[in-house]
Amino acid sequence: MHDLIKIAKGMIGPGDLNPGGQLRPEAAERLITLIASAGFMKAVTTRRMKKMSADVSVLGIAARSLVRVPEGQSPTDSQRLGATQSGCTLTALPVQLFPQMSLSALRDNADNPALVAEVEATLANRMEAELEDLAFNGTADDNSAGFTTLNKGWVQIASESGNPTVKVNIDPATDGWRAALKAVFDACPDVYRPQAAFVMNEGDADAYAYELGQHVTGQALVADSPLRRFLGRPILTSPYCPAGKVLFTPPQNLIFGISTEIWQKRRWDDDARALRWVFDFAVDYEIAVKPACVYGY
Known part of the structure; x- marks a missing residue:
């Protein structure tokens, strides 16, 4: 002892x-x-x-801020880059x-x-x-x-957020996961899409993979699965994410x-x-x- x-x-x-x-x-x-x-x-x-x-x-710079100022002239106030x-x-x-x-x-x-x-x-x-x-x-x-x-x-914060957070009603049980993810994808502003990823429940991601695999000939796609992606964007999963709910955002945006x-x-x-x-x-x-x-x- x-x-x-x-x-x-x-x-x-x-x-x-x-x-x-x-x-x-x-x-x-x-x-x-x-x-x-x-x-x-x-x-x-x-x-x-x-x-x-x-x-x-988070420091931001307005889009299309590039200008051309002739030599010898100073930029106008509207041409000066304003950081937000x-x-x-x-x-x-x-x-x-x-x-x-x-x-x-x-x-x-x-x-x-x-x-x-x-x-x-x-x-x-x-x-x-x-x-x-x-x-x-x-x-x-x-x-x-x-x-x-x-x-x-994060899910509760997103659900309570006002207009800045886009909310999309989805019904994967009726429409399927491809349609649901497409609706979420389309709602994202273009500027954030390149860095964004889907965050969803592990079981829902498996259901999407199975659904997609049914439309593809060959077993390898179902078994090996490049299916943790949608339109090239990664699908990140957690067993703790509530079923039927999806976040689409750059992962680094979750603090x-x-x-x-x-x-x-x-x-x-x-x-x-x-x-x-x-x-x-x-x-x-x-x-x-x-x-x-x-x-x-």
């Missing part, structure tokens, strides 16, 4: 913690990097927040995670030299999955009904904010015979440029 507890207490090295349980900057950065490089989250923009509120600014600035504000809200590792699991891994690294990776993957789930299914930020009300996710101040506590619980963690941090989600996002529902 003594050796097992030594392993448990070695899960989080003392050098990773500041007094009070706050992760040192390098340890917090390592954890955030693990989260941001896994699952769907690796496709979006991760904003590291040193404060609980942060602005995400848009974006959003992130307001991170605190969340907590309470994982634990049982004595049995420690016994099974007592001779595993990679145990610490494996546990760190497992915790990061679990945190990424939780945060990805919330990113798509969060409906409010008042904690009134548990998990889905911890924070508003995930996470505080760089991460509080972590680890303790061995003699009564429960388990190693228990507490993670406390803060997150938020936003769509940086609303006109660059089409919401199909």
Whole structure:
């Protein structure tokens, strides 16, 4: 038992913690990097927040600003390039995670030299999955009904957005996924299409692939599938994206904010015979440029 507890207490090295349980900057950065490089989250923009509120600014330049000014003359005010600035504000809200590792699991891994690294990776993957789930299914930020009300996710933000976000009613059950994706594609302003990708549920993407495969002779198209694309645009999938809903936007336009101040506590619980963690941090989600996002529902 003594050796097992030594392993448990070695899960989080003392050098990773500041007094009070706050992760040192390098340890917090390592954890955030693990989260941001896994699952769907690796496709979006991760904003590291040193404060609980942060602005995400996007600099824009008006189209067709190119002019010809004769030598010796200065450009007029109308010819001068005017930069426009848009974006959003992130307001991170605190969340907590309470994982634990049982004595049995420690016994099974007592001779595993990679145990610490494996546990760190497992915790990061679990945190990424939780945060990805919330990113798509969060409906409010008042904690009134548990998990889905911890924070508003991208789908909810798109559904509530005013005129800047284009909304398209789709009915793939009746019209099929090809017609549904075409309607979403057509609604996107031309300027954003080259960088845009479809974001949809894994099962819906499979249904589209099967639908398309039925119209093509040969099994290779159905099995190997270049079918995670539509009109040349990538289809990015998440098992957490609500079925029947689609976002069409540059993936970098989806913003995930996470505080760089991460509080972590680890303790061995003699009564429960388990190693228990507490993670406390803060997150938020936003769509940086609303006109660059089409919401199909």
